[in-house]
Amino acid sequence: MKIGMLGSYGMYGAMMSPVSGNAPVEGSKPILNPGEDMQVSPGRKSSPAECETCKERKYQDGSDEMVSFKSAAHISPEAAGAKVRAHEQEHVVNAYEKAEQKGGKVISCGVSIKTAICPECGRSYVSGGQTRTAISYPNENNPYTKDRKAVQGMALRGSNLDLAG
Numbered sequence: 675m676k677i678g679m680l681g682s683y684g685m686y687g688a689m690m691s692p693v694s695g696n697a698p699v700e701g702s703k704p705i706l707n708p709g710e711d712m713q714v715s716p717g718r719k720s721s722p723a724e725c726e727t728c729k730e731r732k733y734q735d736g737s738d739e740m741v742s743f744k745s746a747a748h749i750s751p752e753a754a755g756a757k758v759r760a761h762e763q764e765h766v767v768n769a770y771e772k773a774e775q776k777g778g779k780v781i782s783c784g785v786s787i788k789t790a791i792c793p794e795c796g797r798s799y800v801s802g803g804q805t806r807t808a809i810s811y812p813n814e815n816n817p818y819t820k821d822r823k824a825v826q827g828m829a830l831r832g833s834n835l836d837l838a839g
Contacts, residue, residue, distance in 0.1 A: 675710045694826060699816045704721070704723060705725060706724055706725065706728075706729040707722060707723050707724075707725060707728055707729055707751065710723035710725075710797075710814050711722075711723060714795075715795070715796040717796075717797045718794065718795055719794045719795070720794055720795050721795060722792075722795045724795070725792060725794050725795035725797070726794065727792055727793070727794040727795070728751060728792055728794070728797065728799070729836075730748070731748065731749075731750055731799075732746040732747060732748050733747060733748075733758070733802065734745065734746040734747070734752075734813035735761065737765070739764075739765060739768050740768075741761060741764040741765060741768065741773070742760075742761050742764060743761055751797075751799060754799065754800040755800045757787070758787060758800050758802065758803045759787060759803065761803065762785045762787070762803040762804070762805045763785070765785075765805035765807070766783050766785065766805060766807070769783055769805075769807035769809060770783075772809065773809045773811075776811060777811065777812060778809045778810055778811040778812070779809065779810050780784070780807060780808070780809055781805075781808040781809065781810050782807070782808045783805070783806070783807045783808075784805070784806045784807075785803060785804070785805050785806075786803060786804045786805075786806075787800060787802075788800070788801045788802045788803060788804070789801055804810075
């Protein structure tokens with residue numbers, strides 16, 4: 675249960691530093707990501723404002739559950755973190771619903787949000803997320819379950835004795 679990117683490399687993150695009022699230098703690439711920094715970091719191909727990879731980044735869910743992002747979709751860098759977290763929360767809700775429908779119990783549930791660095795502009799971005807769940811289902815036909823219940827039943831006999839009657 676994870677959402678990941680298709681095609682290019684990633685999304686948005688902490689290294690973004692919007693700069694307003696910077697006009698593009700003549701002969702530079704067109705501004706693909708308005709409001710982003712025009713500064714090209716050393717060793718990088720473009721600035722965050724001119725980054726084709728960030729502009730074309732798409733995400734798609736790789737699980738077999740009915741959740742958002744079943745088909746590839748672009749998420750703006752500013753919204754990526756919130757949308758990926760919301761998407762992973764859909765998987766958490768599904769786990770609880772599945773456990774309830776089948777008489778199980780959610781033992782644990784964890785969500786990881788992944789980040790990476792864009793190879794073109796050097797910006798940090800949310801590159802996807804993953805949800806891990808563990809659900810315990812009762813198995814009444816299992817001989818070990820029957821024995822465990824029998825032993826627990828024996829231990830409880832006489833524990834609720836009413837001597838005041």
